[in-house]
Amino acid sequence: MNNSGGLDMTSKESCINSCIQPVADFLSEMDKKLVKIWVDGQFLRYKAPKGVMTQEALKNLADRKEEIISYLQNEKPKNIFYDTIETVGECEYYPLSAAQQRMFILNQIDRDSTAYNLVQVLKIDGEFETNRFVEVINRLIERHDALRTSFEIVDGNPVQRIHPHIEFRLDYGEINGDMKDIDVEIGRFIRPYDLSRTPLFRFKLLKFNKSGSIPCYFLLQDMHHIISDGISEAVLVNEVNQLYAGVKLQPLKIQYKDYVAWHEKLLNSKHIQAQKLFWMEQLKGELPILNLSADYPRPSSFSFEGDSVNIRIDRELSDKLYNLAREKRVTLFTVLLSAYYVLL
Structure with a gap:
């Protein structure tokens, strides 16, 4: 394992034969814990919330690196979000x-x-x-x-x-x-x-x-x-x-x-196009107008004038929000944004 959270292909022999849990199940388990794993050249990269990657999980990742890399490369269409960003040629614009x-x-x-x-x-x-x-x-x-x-x-x-x-x-x-x-x-x-x-x-x-x-x-x-x-x-x-x-x-x-x-290629992929069609179907037809009860009348012309209110969330509520995010396999931002949508 290198200092940047990568696994060197040449560092250790694979122990695939000694692993009982199928690699798909292992990666699914990691995904539920919001651990993202992808292939980068000769390395296996990961990104995980603080405290999630235990020594046992890191050892499992290192011991099975060749099997995981092979699996991810074969499953590439499903992992398009983690494709390596390639450099583009020099153009006028x-x-x-x-x-x-x-x-x-x-x-x-x-x-x-x-x-x-x-x-x-x-x-x-x-x-x-x-x-x-x-x-x-x-x-x-x-x-x-x-x-x-x-x-x-x-x-x-x-x-x-x-x-x-x-x-x-x-x-x-x-x-x-x-x-x-x-x-x-x-x-x-x-x-x-x-x-x-x-x-x-x-x-x-x-x-x-x-x-x-x-x-x-x-x-x-x-x-x-x-x-x-x-x-x-x-x-x-x-x-x-x-x-x-x-x-x-x-x-x-x-x-x-x-x-x-890279992002343009992602947007044109079958995976994203399928999501686009799904939401176009969900949101087709006439959409309701959102009328919020406000303290002041809406100005005749739109402006960016506004203010912000800072609040402090205690540890108990904070832990519950993080746990909910892990349970639903989303980021904390998505949880908070969903709560905002419910409010609207």
Whole structure:
């Protein structure tokens, strides 16, 4: 077994003959526990909830790796969700994912909207090496195709174009003494994007000078959702920290355009088409209109203005929700989303 949760094909002889439980039953048992197992080249990969993979389960997985790999390869049509993402060839432009298509259309409808701007503000204490940070961002731009991507319409279809190089500039400003000015600067910093022009992100460094104390910095980041999301932002922040500290990053095996091609293949598969037909049958005909009882009258025009309410769930209820998810073989997100649907 390697450090990334994979099993080396050459590491150990198979003990198929000594295994009593059929491999299909073993994998079904793992699936019920939300353990996902798939083949990746010469490795057997797995992803499991915390605490589910016991030493006994890991040993069983390692001892039966050749049998499991053979079974999964023969059952490939049923495991299309875990096909390896292959790289696509270099093209002038590439198709959009379903999520990108939605955001592109919404941008075409309202080009002045900032509803899909992802904004972060990081406070930095101590001295900040501006030139070093600019170098780090330029290395990230070179590393991630998405940071060099623009969007346009070709032959009536939205596409994404990946540029070999783009220009990046770090904006800079200073504030003296009043924290309220930070909020004003953040408000000015958030602006609409023209999706046909790169870059679809921006950074600004604010130096905050306060009498009698050491200056600190606020790093403002704004990125359009069409090239990023919450997970991507966490990855970028981590890579910025590593590169700034002088750590050498491993080359990326795939880019977002490769995922889009894989996902398009998945959507066109017989398995997904069968699911599509099922839901089209379930939802055919006239659908009821949802009228919620609200505290305030619905505005005449749609907007993204709103608020959020945070609640804390105790351990007992949390355990019950996780157990329900395992019992139904779904994620916790699906359980909570289902509860929301019931409320609606």
